[in-house]
Amino acid sequence: xxxTLAVExxxxxRNCAKGSPLLRSIRSSLSTGKPLQSVRxxxxxxxxxxxxxxxxxxxxxxxxxxRFYRILQPGVNVLIPMIDKIRYVQSxxxxxxxxxxxxxxxxxxxxxxxxxxxxxxxxxxxKASYGVxxxxxxxxxxxxxxxxxxxxxxxxDNVFRERESLNLAIVEIINKASDSWGIACLRYEIRDIKxxxxxxxxxxxxxxxxxxxxxxILESEGxxxxxxxxxxxxKQSRILASEADKQEQMNRAEGxxxxxxxxxxxxxxxxxxxxxxxxxxxxxxxASLSIAEQYVAAFGKLAKASNTLILPSNSSDVPAMxxxxxxxxxxxxxxSLAEKLIDEEEKQxxxxxxxxxxxxx
Numbered sequence: 001x002x003x004t005l006a007v008e009x010x011x012x013x014r015n016c017a018k019g020s021p022l023l024r025s026i027r028s029s030l031s032t033g034k035p036l037q038s039v040r041x042x043x044x045x046x047x048x049x050x051x052x053x054x055x056x057x058x059x060x061x062x063x064x065x066x067r068f069y070r071i072l073q074p075g076v077n078v079l080i081p082m083i084d085k086i087r088y089v090q091s092x093x094x095x096x097x098x099x100x101x102x103x104x105x106x107x108x109x110x111x112x113x114x115x116x117x118x119x120x121x122x123x124x125x126x127k128a129s130y131g132v133x134x135x136x137x138x139x140x141x142x143x144x145x146x147x148x149x150x151x152x153x154x155x156x157d158n159v160f161r162e163r164e165s166l167n168l169a170i171v172e173i174i175n176k177a178s179d180s181w182g183i184a185c186l187r188y189e190i191r192d193i194k195x196x197x198x199x200x201x202x203x204x205x206x207x208x209x210x211x212x213x214x215x216x217i218l219e220s221e222g223x224x225x226x227x228x229x230x231x232x233x234x235k236q237s238r239i240l241a242s243e244a245d246k247q248e249q250m251n252r253a254e255g256x257x258x259x260x261x262x263x264x265x266x267x268x269x270x271x272x273x274x275x276x277x278x279x280x281x282x283x284x285x286x287a288s289l290s291i292a293e294q295y296v297a298a299f300g301k302l303a304k305a306s307n308t309l310i311l312p313s314n315s316s317d318v319p320a321m322x323x324x325x326x327x328x329x330x331x332x333x334x335x336s337l338a339e340k341l342i343d344e345e346e347k348q349x350x351x352x353x354x355x356x357x358x359x360x361x
Contacts, residue, residue: 046086052077059125061088071125088129094121094186097136099143101192104151106159112151113194118143118174119186127182135181139174143188146173156199163190 046052046060053076054060060072064084072079072086079086101115120139122128132138150169154162167188174185195203 045089048079048081048084048086050079050081052079052086057092059090059092059122060086061090061125061129063087068126068130088125090122090125090128092122092125094119096120097140099140099147099188101194102144102148104148106151106156107153108155110156110199111196112156112159113192114147114151114190115192116143116147116188116190118188121184121186122182123184124182127180129182131181135178135183138181139178139183139185142174142177143170146170147190149173159193166190 052060052072054072054074056074058074060077062069062072062079062084064080068087069084097118097120099116099118101113104112104114106112118139120136128135147166147170150166151159154166159166167190170188171185174188178185
């Protein structure tokens with residue numbers, strides 16, 4: 001089986017175009033033992049039969065007597081046998097090349113293992129054939145060195161956030177170097193970033209701490225909002241209670257005022273009725289009887305209290321007490337009547353003086 005594989009490999013090497021990327025990739029894989037990478041497609045070396053048919057998306061580089069002559073375009077082409085020779089076959093399709101995993105150190109001295117994928121396309125078959133011996137290998141080396149250089153400019157925390165900017169920077173560096181090789185780098189993608197175990201654990205702990213921090217902040221904000229709502233509810237409750245108390249006091253005051261007015265009006269009406277009755281023939285006798293009854297009732301309550309009182313010597317003489325009360329009433333009534341008479345006399349005298357002055361004038 002090993003012999004068969006060696007024969008097939010030898011046959012493939014003989015039939016590959018001389019200097020083609022496929023040939024170089026196969027030789028590199030056989031010498032290093034690494035798997036065969038993706039390379040630009042190249043067909044077997046075509047023979048010059050005079051009339052040649054070039055496939056689409058391929059460019060055939062022709063030499064005449066060992067010197068570059070022309071590039072055959074897709075379609076029918078005519079060459080001179082034995083004089084013209086097809087030296088290189090370049091594929092114009094876009095291809096993807098695996099960038100091997102490599103170590104890179106960030107600006108904060110953290111070692112990362114990164115690999116990527118590079119997308120290329122031949123733009124100038126002449127430069128791709130004569131500008132560099134192995135374009136894929138050269139671009140791969142530039143991609144690796146550029147990656148290490150760009151990673152060394154930023155800290156670990158920014159590697160994941162600036163992944164897109166890293167890709168663009170690497171593409172720009174590769175295109176500056178590969179312009180003279182006739183190959184354009186379309187895009188570069190960092191495929192995998194592997195961190196050291198301890199760094200990964202530390203980052204995991206940092207993420208968990210950040211999540212716990214956010215949870216604690218949210219919980220504290222919830223408690224704050226709850227306490228604010230409770231305080232606001234208590235405030236509104238006290239305001240409503242004070243307004244209700246105020247309204248209650250106002251209603252009570254209005255009620256007491258109305259009651260006082262009603263009692264005063266009733267008392268005034270009662271006094272008016274009493275005054276009218278006192279003017280009657282038996283009014284004084286009725287008043288004397290009422291005073292005597294009230295005096296006896298008040299005197300009977302004195303013995304029920306334990307207070308020390310000073311009473312007149314004739315406090316048991318009810319007729320004398322009633323007489324004194326009636327005399328005080330008459331005195332007050334007489335003074336009131338005298339005041340009324342004096343007021344009427346003053347009014348009459350004032351009117352007479354006014355009339356005299358009017359007559360003189």
